[in-house]
Amino acid sequence: MTQQQDMSAVNVTTTVVTVTWAGRQDQIEYQWLRAERGDRPVLVFLHEGLGSLAAWRDFPARLCEAADMRGLVFSRQGYGRSTPRAADETWGMDYLHRQAHDFLPAFFEALGLADTPWLFGHSDGGSIALLYAARYPEAVAGVIAVASHVFVEDVTVAGLAVAREAYLQGGLRARLARQHDDPDSPFWGWNDAWMNPAFRQWNIEAEIVSLSCPLLAVQGENDEYATLAQLDAIQRRVPQTVLCVLPACGHSPQREQPDALIAHSAAFLASHL
DSSP states (O other), rough: OEEHHHHHHHHEEEEEEEEEEEEEEEEEEOOOOEOOOOOEEEEEEEEETOOOGGGGTTTHHHHHHHHHHHEEEEOOSSTTTTTOOOTTTTOOTTHEEEEHIIHHHHHHHHHHOOOEEEEEEEEEHHHHHHHHHHHHHGSSSSSEEEEEOOOOHHHHHHHHHHHHHHHSSSSHHHHHHOOOOSSSSHEEEEEEHHHHHHGGGGGOOOOOOOOOOOOEEEEETSSSOOOOOHHHHHHHHSSTEEEETTTTTSSSSSHHHHHHHHHHHHHHHHHHH
């Protein structure tokens, strides 16, 4: 079925598919971009911890146009117009692993995706992309990971505390309500998971060594949630990684410096397509 949603003043039609995974069934909203270009590779967009299909705005369409690719954009369970997180559902230290290892293969199967896709992930989505490509190396053509985490830093926890205050006392909840049917669903699922003291031990460096596809790792030099040690760790574990540091840029290059991110990403894709 289809539904209309407000994509920050851009009206789009999204389709909903039922995904059966890990003993549950979720309704997942998604959208194809440039679907008529069936001869071109697919670029799948994996959003951040507070993101959604709508939160990307026009960035996926612009990048797919620049790279001459088809695009697949969707909201994970708990986000956007997809099935929300139940009030009593908590996300543990393995929630990114579950998305990469269990949900994403089931989602692709539900869509009947026959192509070997490229993955473009931001923040949580970048970590999911790395985990998926490491677990299923034959199922991924390449990865662009933007502001991804492979371990937890002090600045990460500090950024989460700032976000929590903005949600409770500032305007963050109202802004998220424009992009999510239930803003409490993504916010508390994400924030509670990362701020759990046990999450400080989360580390996927050893797991990504099996990643064999082309990888572009991008980060803003002023990222509020991480230092450039994240890029160093990724390249140390995945030697073929191409690094890109965006000056005077924070955690969300697709919003802060979209033109630069599109240029770097399109050039990287062109060198491998």
